[in-house]
Amino acid sequence: AQTVTQSQPEMSVQEAETVTLSCTYDTSENNYYLFWYKQPPSRQMILVIRQEAYKQQNATENRFSVNFQKAAKSFSLKISDSQLGDTAMYFCAFMKSYNAGNMLTFGGGTRLMVKP
Amino acid sequence: EAQVTQNPRYLITVTGKKLTVTCSQNMNHEYMSWYRQDPGLGLRQIYYSMNVEVTDKGDVPEGYKVSRKEKRNFPLILESPSPNQTSLYFCASCQLGVDADTQYFGPGTRLTVL
Numbered sequence: 687a688q689t690v691t692q693s694q695p696e697m698s699v700q701e702a703e704t705v706t707l708s709c710t711y712d713t714s715e716n717n718y719y720l721f722w723y724k725q726p727p728s729r730q731m732i733l734v735i736r737q738e739a740y741k742q743q744n745a746t747e748n749r750f751s752v753n754f755q756k757a758a759k760s761f762s763l764k765i766s767d768s769q770l771g772d773t774a775m776y777f778c779a780f781m782k783s784y785n786a787g788n789m790l791t792f793g794g795g796t797r798l799m800v801k802p
Numbered sequence: 803e804a805q806v807t808q809n810p811r812y813l814i815t816v817t818g819k820k821l822t823v824t825c826s827q828n829m830n831h832e833y834m835s836w837y838r839q840d841p842g843l844g845l846r847q848i849y850y851s852m853n854v855e856v857t858d859k860g861d862v863p864e865g866y867k868v869s870r871k872e873k874r875n876f877p878l879i880l881e882s883p884s885p886n887q888t889s890l891y892f893c894a895s896c897q898l899g900v901d902a903d904t905q906y907f908g909p910g911t912r913l914t915v916l
Contacts, residue, residue: 792845
């Protein structure tokens with residue numbers, strides 16, 4: 687079974703600064719996908735960024751980027767130029783490729799507060 | 803607008819009273835699933851469906867039923883709700899084989915069972 691660990695239950699950052707959220711996972715699979723989802727106070731689950739394990743290049747989406755270290759089984763999220771709207775819970779998630787159930791395995795989440 | 807919708811958004815009920823939470827998507831996605839979210843546990847999959855009339859159990863299926871009679875709809879049924887089913891429920895859908903099978907979530911349904 688896969689497990690996903692987010693070791694930082696809460697973090698805070700000043701507006702316009704950069705913050706990195708950590709995620710590690712445990713799997714024996716070689717082909718898989720990794721995701722970061724954001725859950726603002728509205729509770730909606732919003733995709734932030736995704737990474738295919740076979741791709742060596744780290745994914746980026748505007749101010750969001752990841753540091754994917756496959757050998758270390760690490761998948762951190764960097765948020766640059768933090769904005770007040772980035773305040774939310776952030777969940778790291780893992781999914782096996784060719785997974786018949788397409789089941790996402792989630793970490794416990796990191797609550798991020800962006801301060802003005 | 804492409805979206806996944808859920809109804810109701812909030813529901814308070816009593817033990818044993820059957821209820822259904824509806825989920826609908828307008829993106830013609832083949833795959834749909836249900837998750838529940840509990841504090842400290844992240845989201846856990848309840849049931850999923852790979853296509854019409856094809857459903858299967860996820861990680862925590864006990865006490866739940868689903869059906870997939872139409873591609874766009876995937877209702878979650880609690881035939882005899884119990885207090886341990888108090889949770890935040892999410893429906894999700896994806897187009898298989900596209901964008902790393904990225905799942906897109908509905909707005910959530912907050913269920914309280916007294």
